[in-house]
Amino acid sequence: MKELRVTPIKNGTVIDHIPAGLALKVLKILGIGDSVTSTVTVTMHVPSRAMGWKDIVKVEDRELGTREIDKIALIAPTATVNVIRNYNVAEKRRVTLPDRAIGILRCANPNCISNLKEPIESEFVVRSKNPLRVVCKYCDRELEEIVPHIL
Amino acid sequence: MNLRIWGLMSDFQGRDVLSIRELTKSDIQLVLKTAKKMVPIAVGTRRSRSLDGKILATLFFEPSTRTRLSFESAMARLGGRVLGFSGTEGTSVQKGETLADTIRMVEAYSDAIVLRHPQEGAARLAAEFTDKPVINAGDGAGQHPTQTLLDLYTIWDEKGAFQGQNVTLVGDLRYGRTVHSLTYALAELGAHLTFVSPPTLEMPREILEHVKERGLTFRVTNRLEDVVREADVLYVTRIQRERFPDPQEYEAVAGSYRIDEAVLRDAKRGLIIMHPLPRLTEIASEVDRTKHAVYFKQASNAVPVRMALLDLILGGAE
Numbered sequence: 001m002k003e004l005r006v007t008p009i010k011n012g013t014v015i016d017h018i019p020a021g022l023a024l025k026v027l028k029i030l031g032i033g034d035s036v037t038s039t040v041t042v043t044m045h046v047p048s049r050a051m052g053w054k055d056i057v058k059v060e061d062r063e064l065g066t067r068e069i070d071k072i073a074l075i076a077p078t079a080t081v082n083v084i085r086n087y088n089v090a091e092k093r094r095v096t097l098p099d100r101a102i103g104i105l106r107c108a109n110p111n112c113i114s115n116l117k118e119p120i121e122s123e124f125v126v127r128s129k130n131p132l133r134v135v136c137k138y139c140d141r142e143l144e145e146i147v148p149h150i151l
Numbered sequence: 152m153n154l155r156i157w158g159l160m161s162d163f164q165g166r167d168v169l170s171i172r173e174l175t176k177s178d179i180q181l182v183l184k185t186a187k188k189m190v191p192i193a194v195g196t197r198r199s200r201s202l203d204g205k206i207l208a209t210l211f212f213e214p215s216t217r218t219r220l221s222f223e224s225a226m227a228r229l230g231g232r233v234l235g236f237s238g239t240e241g242t243s244v245q246k247g248e249t250l251a252d253t254i255r256m257v258e259a260y261s262d263a264i265v266l267r268h269p270q271e272g273a274a275r276l277a278a279e280f281t282d283k284p285v286i287n288a289g290d291g292a293g294q295h296p297t298q299t300l301l302d303l304y305t306i307w308d309e310k311g312a313f314q315g316q317n318v319t320l321v322g323d324l325r326y327g328r329t330v331h332s333l334t335y336a337l338a339e340l341g342a343h344l345t346f347v348s349p350p351t352l353e354m355p356r357e358i359l360e361h362v363k364e365r366g367l368t369f370r371v372t373n374r375l376e377d378v379v380r381e382a383d384v385l386y387v388t389r390i391q392r393e394r395f396p397d398p399q400e401y402e403a404v405a406g407s408y409r410i411d412e413a414v415l416r417d418a419k420r421g422l423i424i425m426h427p428l429p430r431l432t433e434i435a436s437e438v439d440r441t442k443h444a445v446y447f448k449q450a451s452n453a454v455p456v457r458m459a460l461l462d463l464i465l466g467g468a469e
Contacts, residue, residue: 111291113272118249120276138272139293140170142357 012038012060014082015072020045022076023055025147029071030059038062051078071104073097074132074146097129105134106149112139122151163463167278167285171296171332176339182300183307185459186452192228193455202231205465208261209235210253211288212244212268217428218288218297221453222265225461228454234260254280263465266290284464292328298427299332301456303340305449306384309423313340317381321347321408322388322433324354329427330388331358338362344369345378349404352394375408380417385410385424385443387433411435415443425449 018026023042027033032040041058048054063083064072072079073095083091103121107114114122114136124134124143134143143149162178174182191197207226211219214237223233239245244253250273257264258281266274267288274287274294289295303313310316318337320330324346334354337344344362346354350373362369372378379385387410395401409432410424426434426446438444 109271111269111271113250113268113270113276113290116250116270118276119251120279136272138275139291141271 007041008087009039009058009060009084010087012058012062012084013064014084015057015059015064015076016054016080016082017048017051017078018055018057018076019051019078020053020055023057025075026055026057026072026079028147029075029150030057030064030068032059067104069093069095070098070101071150074101074104074134074150077129077132097126097132099126100124100137101126101134104151105143105146106151107136107139107141108143108145108149109136109139109141112136112141114138164466165284166464167274167287168296168460168464169274169278169285169287170294171299171336174296174336179300179303179336179340182456182459182463183304185463186300186304186455187308189228189455189458189462193225193458195228199228200230201462202226202229202465205231205263206261207231207233207235207263207265207461207465208257209233209237209265209288210257210267211235211237212239212266212273214238215267215289217450217453218267222286222288222457222461224454225457229458229462231461231465235265250276251280254285257281258283263461286460286464292326294332295328296332297453297457297460298329299336300460301449301452302329302333302386302425302427303336304452304456305425305445306342306423308452309445310383310421313337313342316342316383317345318342318384318386319345319347319378319382320354320386320388321375321410323352323390323394324348324388325352326391326394327388330354330386333386334358334362338365338367341367342384343367345382346371347373347375347378347408349373349390349408352390375414379414380419382422383419385418385422387424387426387430389429389431389433405432409433409435410438412437412441415441418443 023044038061043056045053069081077097079095081093082089101124105122105124123137125137127133127135192199209219209222226233236242254277263284265286265288266277268290271291271293273290274285278285287294287296324330390405392401422443423445424443428450
């Protein structure tokens with residue numbers, strides 16, 4: 001019998017088809033650290049027919065909001081998000097990179113007005129999806145590195 | 152005198168001017184043609200009450216005498232009034248007020264807002280918090296579209312066209328916002344561009360890519376002497392000392408891009424030399440006397456160009 005690497009969960013979210021090696025960054029995006037109260041399972045370097053190798057993240061008792069899914073799309077555009085309710089896949093969603101990333105990235109330019117205490121959300125225009133290029137709506141600077149600037 | 156061009160003008164009325172890249176070729180041409188008609192009023196030989204009853208707020212969060220005074224002169228020449236501040240001392244900004252709140256307050260006092268701010272993106276933020284038109288008069292190292300418009304006006308006024316002109320930009324092309332905005336605009340208007348700078352201060356790659364995408368040819372070189380004789384316009388910018396860790400290296404580089412009579416020996420008769428000013432040593436004072444020097448005229452073009460913009464945006468008197 002084939003051993004199940006990923007055991008089923010009762011309720012929660014399974015993020016599948018994460019490019020191999022990026023699972024821990026997905027955890028960072030989801031803000032999953034020491035304070036998490038439910039079980040989180042990370043499976044890395046799993047064989048995948050479509051991708052060669054992939055990572056999987058399972059978060060029990062938590063369903064992801066649209067904004068969190070958008071965040072995942074910034075680093076793992078191939079990921080799929082399965083919402084599990086009572087052991088069944090209740091929803092299957094493919095992450096889609098939005099045209100604008102609102103409130104999820106911090107501008108790397110310290111002199112950008114969006115880094116001051118103004119009543120606005122950061123906003124980045126997605127100039128290109130592959131390779132990913134995002135530009136700050138306010139100061140027009142391109143964000144060279146995405147992950148360190150995720151809010 | 153009514154200078155408005157009905158139909159075309161409606162595109163401009165009430166509009167923000169935040170970045171030169173948001174203006175189309177026909178927008179730019181309209182501003183330049185309107186500016187030309189403004190010259191007699193700008194120099195005081197004709198009078199206009201076109202903006203009678205209108206109030207312009209000039210919010211200068213950092214001082215910039217040249218830009219502020221030319222906006223104020225432009226508004227006054229058209230019969231409008233100006234209020235505002237220069238430097239934040241004694242204002243609510245010092246008490247920690249956000250830019251958004253300052254703008255919401257000033258909106259009630261004025262018909263248009265001119266903003267100079269040390270932070271990049273400030274003008275775009277301001278425009279989000281008011282329905283009144285916002286004109287960006289410089290946001291940190293970001294955009295300064297009215298400077299670009301007066302640069303374009305100077306080229307157009309002196310040379311009559313952009314196409315076919317060899318515009319050679321010299322100096323710090325990496326950090327200079329003036330040359331970046333000018334390059335974007337000239338790429339739109341079809342000039343041939345030559346970029347002359349030290350290797351460490353070359354024009355950013357994405358801007359060169361943009362020029363290429365517009366289907367234009369350009370040249371990049373470190374040697375001014377190789378290209379000066381082909382130039383129709385020489386746009387000179389300051390190379391800042393702080394860009395170089397080694398003072399000797401700075402002296403050597405700055406010296407190699409200094410424009411003097413010897414450098415201009417083989418220049419075209421019709422060559423014009425521009426500079427956003429203030430200059431340090433990059434243009435020798437002996438050049439001031441030559442027919443090539445247009446940088447002081449360029450500075451004075453600020454008034455008719457800003458008048459044109461204000462008249463187009465505020466619509467003038469009925």
